[in-house]
Amino acid sequence: MSNIRVTLCNADAVLFPASGRKGKVVITLSGSEGGLEHAEKLARYLQSMGVPAFALGYFGTKHSARYLSRVGLENIEEAIRWLTAQGYEKIGIEGVSKGAEYAAAAAIQFSELSMVILKTPSWFYSEGMTAGKRPFGTSCWSYQGRELPFTPYKTRRFPIAREILRHREFNILEFNTGKAINPESIIPVEKIKAPILLFSTKADTIWPSAESGQKIAERLEEHDFPYPYQHICFDHMSHMMLENCGSAIRWFIKSEKQFPEECAKERIIMGEECVRWIEQVWK
DSSP: OOOEEEEOSSOEEEEEOOTTOOSEEEEEEOOTTOSSHHHHHHHHHHHHTTOOEEEEEOBSSTTSBSSBSSEETHHHHHHHHHHHHTTOOEEEEEEETHHHHHHHHHHHHOTTEEEEEEESOOSBOBEEEOTTSOEEEEESEEETTEEOOOBOOSOSOOOHHHHHHHHTSOOOGGGGSSOOOOGGGBOOGGGOOSOEEEEEETTOSSSOHHHHHHHHHHHHHHTTOOSOEEEEEESSOOSOOOTTOOGGGGGTOHHHHHOHHHHHHHHHHHHHHHHHIIIIIOO
16 A cells, blocks of 8 residues: 655644554654654554554654744644544554653543553653754643643753763763753653553663653552553663664664664564554553
8 A cells, every 4th residue: 555645734744554454543753853754664664564654744844843842732633633534443652752752742632542652751841942952942842822831951052062072972861861850841641541652771872761761650650540551671772762773873872883683682572562562452
């Protein structure tokens, strides 16, 4: 079946159908790089496993927001309406990095999302950024004209080049640790009405996703979350949690270069767990 390009009001998307399957479809979201490239990689992997997927470019595309600032949850709302009109019965969502933050916010708002996969998530909503990756003074997310609460960055400039030289890899943990967390920005994941699968890694050089995944899981436990949930934390894979990541990442992430076989095995496990969750846990 041919993939279908779709223009929504404030987003661009590509449907990756699977022959004869309309029972389930997964919306895929990439991270702070924006655009559709990584969302399409996530969707293409699911399609190769027989799962329909809908790659959504929520910013950084022709018809979407220019910056990662005040991006509306309406994009997900419209995607849900469009997919429902195509005859899909159940809709899940999968996000990586900033996309995981967006996916969680959407799943809290829209009960139509009946399965959630969060890869290298944050446990709180963060400040928006300009195209030059500088803090914007706004929330990343909004709904019906209102910004979601957020935790600001502790610095107003990101000397990324300096950190790369200092660590000899792409490492910006300094910018994403030690923040004074705004209590109102903590994501109320217990409000999600769907199974949740969490992936994190101890080798994350973007933000401490292992700690974040653990905090999310603990919050679910504390609130007696009634749906299935699982947190899987890897040892070697980087923040870039794409099943088909490509080998170029080894040039700028030490763990990917030092442990290529281990990272490859972890990506296989991640992909298998995603498909198992979709096919068996998601009812």
